[in-house]
Amino acid sequence: MRGSILTSSFIAISIALCGSAHAWNEGGGEQDEALHLTPDLENGMDVYEVCSACHLPEGWGTEEGTFPQLAGQHKEVMIKQLADIRALNRDNPTMYPFALPESIGDAQALADVVAYIEKLPMTPENGKGEWAEGTPEFENGKKLYVDNCVKCHGDDGMGSREKFYPRINGQHYNYMVRQFEWIRDGKRRNANPEMVEQIKRFTDADMKQVINYTSRIPVPKDQVAPSVDWMNPDFE
Amino acid sequence: MNRQFVAVCVGLMLAAGSNLALAQDGAALYKAKTCWSCHGKDAKTPILPIYPKIAGQNKEYALTQMKDIKSGARSNGTSAAMKGVMHLVSEEEMATIAEWLSTLEP
Numbered sequence: 001m002r003g004s005i006l007t008s009s010f011i012a013i014s015i016a017l018c019g020s021a022h023a024w025n026e027g028g029g030e031q032d033e034a035l036h037l038t039p040d041l042e043n044g045m046d047v048y049e050v051c052s053a054c055h056l057p058e059g060w061g062t063e064e065g066t067f068p069q070l071a072g073q074h075k076e077v078m079i080k081q082l083a084d085i086r087a088l089n090r091d092n093p094t095m096y097p098f099a100l101p102e103s104i105g106d107a108q109a110l111a112d113v114v115a116y117i118e119k120l121p122m123t124p125e126n127g128k129g130e131w132a133e134g135t136p137e138f139e140n141g142k143k144l145y146v147d148n149c150v151k152c153h154g155d156d157g158m159g160s161r162e163k164f165y166p167r168i169n170g171q172h173y174n175y176m177v178r179q180f181e182w183i184r185d186g187k188r189r190n191a192n193p194e195m196v197e198q199i200k201r202f203t204d205a206d207m208k209q210v211i212n213y214t215s216r217i218p219v220p221k222d223q224v225a226p227s228v229d230w231m232n233p234d235f236e
Numbered sequence: 237m238n239r240q241f242v243a244v245c246v247g248l249m250l251a252a253g254s255n256l257a258l259a260q261d262g263a264a265l266y267k268a269k270t271c272w273s274c275h276g277k278d279a280k281t282p283i284l285p286i287y288p289k290i291a292g293q294n295k296e297y298a299l300t301q302m303k304d305i306k307s308g309a310r311s312n313g314t315s316a317a318m319k320g321v322m323h324l325v326s327e328e329e330m331a332t333i334a335e336w337l338s339t340l341e342p
């Protein structure tokens with residue numbers, strides 16, 4: 001009896017481990033295909049119209065964080081996330097219908113739209129946490145960032161396109177808090193298991209402070225729109 | 237001109253003005269709150285066939301559904317997709333949207 005419980009526990013854990021490793025980056029299929037196609041930016045603009053209803057024509061999402069900023073994001077990251085949402089590896093009921101082939105199109109359309117989005121200039125005013133530089137909360141967040149996040153996301157928050165790590169500089173505070181919490185608590189199923197492990201002991205206060213710092217990492221000037229009033233001329 | 241007549245005139249002008257404002261607000265809110273992303277720009281071309289056409293819907297019904305999906309009282313079907321954005325919409329705004337939807341041609 002005891003043996004069988006141990007055995008079934010072992011099997012369950014093995015499945016869980018394989019499952020999470022598998023779910024993080026399955027690759028293959030349309031993800032690989034889209035990564036290797038030459039993008040057509042004109043078509044990417046056409047495809048983006050449906051996305052712009054929520055992420056806005058500028059790709060800036062919303063400062064209050066319901067919709068993330070997509071502008072400037074690595075196209076590899078967006079391909080992976082779109083493929084994951086399509087394949088139901090990342091639960092996002094609001095986004096789901098827009099990720100379907102009926103809405104976006106085939107692997108070529110995926111390659112086109114993400115190339116278009118990556119080139120959009122970013123918002124000069126992303127949503128930020130409440131603690132300005134110099135406050136104890138900011139400093140604690142900075143220390144947490146250095147100790148836990150730099151290895152993958154970089155000290156400039158640029159992530160890594162080759163490894164599918166998102167850039168997180170310039171992203172909206174509330175959006176990042178929500179994703180961080182879901183990753184920590186296992187709700188975001190396509191999370192990188194290394195990150196789940198890294199942040200599992202974060203308290204809610206630590207989480208808010210590290211994201212506060214992250215939301216305040218400056219974005220390189222040449223990637224930011226000239227003003228918060230900038231409008232995407234492609235959609236005038 | 238008697239005072240009552242003036243009052244009625246002013247009342248009518250205000251009512252006409254506020255109806256116009258309501259129509260503009262309703263249409264603007266329908267876009268700004270991202271309703272149109274799923275239900276279509278004309279409110280009758282949903283992105284998925286399992287999402288409803290809502291142009292011309294009874295305003296009482298539309299308002300109840302919006303309130304229930306926001307509160308979680310209604311959680312069946314594809315309402316999870318809508319719940320993700322309902323924190324953006326106040327009850328007053330829901331009423332304005334519902335009123336405007338009811339004026340559209342189905």
